[in-house]
Amino acid sequence: MNNSFDILIVGCGLSGIVIAERFANILNKKVLIIDKRDHVGGNIYDYIDKETNILISKYGAHLFHTNNERVWEYINKFDKWIRWDHQVLGYVDNKLINIPVNINTVNSLCNENIKSKEEMDIWLEKNQLKYDNIDDSEKMGKSRVGEYLYEKIFRDYTYKQWNKYPNELDSSVLARIPIRNDFDNRYFNDKYQALPEKGYSQFVNKILNNKNITVLLNTDYFEFINKKELNIKTIIYTGPIDAYYADKGLEKLEYRSIDFVYERYQYMNYFQTNSVVNYPQNNVEFTRIIEYKHFLNQKSDHTIIVKEYTKDNGEPYYPIPNKKNMELYEKYKLLSLNEKNVHFLGRLANYKYFNMDQAILNSLEYFDNNFLNSCL
Numbered sequence: 001m002n003n004s005f006d007i008l009i010v011g012c013g014l015s016g017i018v019i020a021e022r023f024a025n026i027l028n029k030k031v032l033i034i035d036k037r038d039h040v041g042g043n044i045y046d047y048i049d050k051e052t053n054i055l056i057s058k059y060g061a062h063l064f065h066t067n068n069e070r071v072w073e074y075i076n077k078f079d080k081w082i083r084w085d086h087q088v089l090g091y092v093d094n095k096l097i098n099i100p101v102n103i104n105t106v107n108s109l110c111n112e113n114i115k116s117k118e119e120m121d122i123w124l125e126k127n128q129l130k131y132d133n134i135d136d137s138e139k140m141g142k143s144r145v146g147e148y149l150y151e152k153i154f155r156d157y158t159y160k161q162w163n164k165y166p167n168e169l170d171s172s173v174l175a176r177i178p179i180r181n182d183f184d185n186r187y188f189n190d191k192y193q194a195l196p197e198k199g200y201s202q203f204v205n206k207i208l209n210n211k212n213i214t215v216l217l218n219t220d221y222f223e224f225i226n227k228k229e230l231n232i233k234t235i236i237y238t239g240p241i242d243a244y245y246a247d248k249g250l251e252k253l254e255y256r257s258i259d260f261v262y263e264r265y266q267y268m269n270y271f272q273t274n275s276v277v278n279y280p281q282n283n284v285e286f287t288r289i290i291e292y293k294h295f296l297n298q299k300s301d302h303t304i305i306v307k308e309y310t311k312d313n314g315e316p317y318y319p320i321p322n323k324k325n326m327e328l329y330e331k332y333k334l335l336s337l338n339e340k341n342v343h344f345l346g347r348l349a350n351y352k353y354f355n356m357d358q359a360i361l362n363s364l365e366y367f368d369n370n371f372l373n374s375c376l
Helices: 014-026 069-076 103-110 117-127 137-162 200-208 221-227 292-297 323-336 356-370
Strands: 007-010 031-034 046-048 055-057 064-066 081-083 088-092 095-099 192-196 213-216 234-237 255-265 276-278 288-290 303-311 342-344
Touching (some): 007 014, 014 213, 014 234, 055 292, 064 069, 069 356, 103 117, 117 137, 292 303
Parallel strands (some): 007 031, 007 234, 088 276, 234 342
Antiparallel strands (some): 064 192, 081 192, 088 095, 255 303
């Protein structure tokens, strides 16, 4: 491998591949993008299961949704996307209910007979708790759906997901959950909701299919940078920021990881009635079951389900937004501000949860603001 690269990008997830494409296409720069895994795409990597011919996402279901026109136009430059209105069910008190909370949810769990938006608004107003200051997710949840539904749907599920109860987490965790006053069973409200026709891996490979981009897999950045004498002035780092500054003596930031447990069922049409069924109560250890065959109505004589168990150790998926971690992250951020040629980008580097469209937009805007009119 030659050393004639202008940019080194660490991480082949969405944040890394989008800014790699910008450097390569807009500025005609030579880009080297590396990843410690054996595939591109980060957590949106998917593949065809050989036994069932079903498209599987290795790291959990990923549903693209956005209201941002720039992001929608950007992704459509690289692949064909199929409209997909995602729905989620929850198994609560031995019945399947709609998530997020809507009229159907309230009627089912609370034995109501609400028939209109006006009646639902009255029910919400009556049950929502009022707070002068909403500074954690317990207050956020109760202010949105009331105490009864909060306890049935959100309290224990949040604990299983984060190993912390909602009152230990920033209000932003449950603020992300939409609440509806109608019969709309969709999980997202966004104008654009879609899945790539042939999967995310094909979409990612099309973005990286550029003569100016070189991909190097199975490559740990810290080992790589010590062994190679690369004269690269600009580095985009998308890994965990605390790993980058591991020698500074600070505590590690906390992340949540996931164990994915696969079960295959031969000659079964479907295991469950929906692609995703959440298990909010504490009578089961896993958080949800995903049946990928539902997505894009795939055809197979068999099916696969994946049970998700969250845990503290393993691949870092979710930053844990509580006071301790946010204060600790600010210390890491201060260190990063002293870097002249290293830029920290993405969920792990910024210790912030990004949806897919947010990750894409963040990379597009970071490129515009920091590199579009600069001399590298």
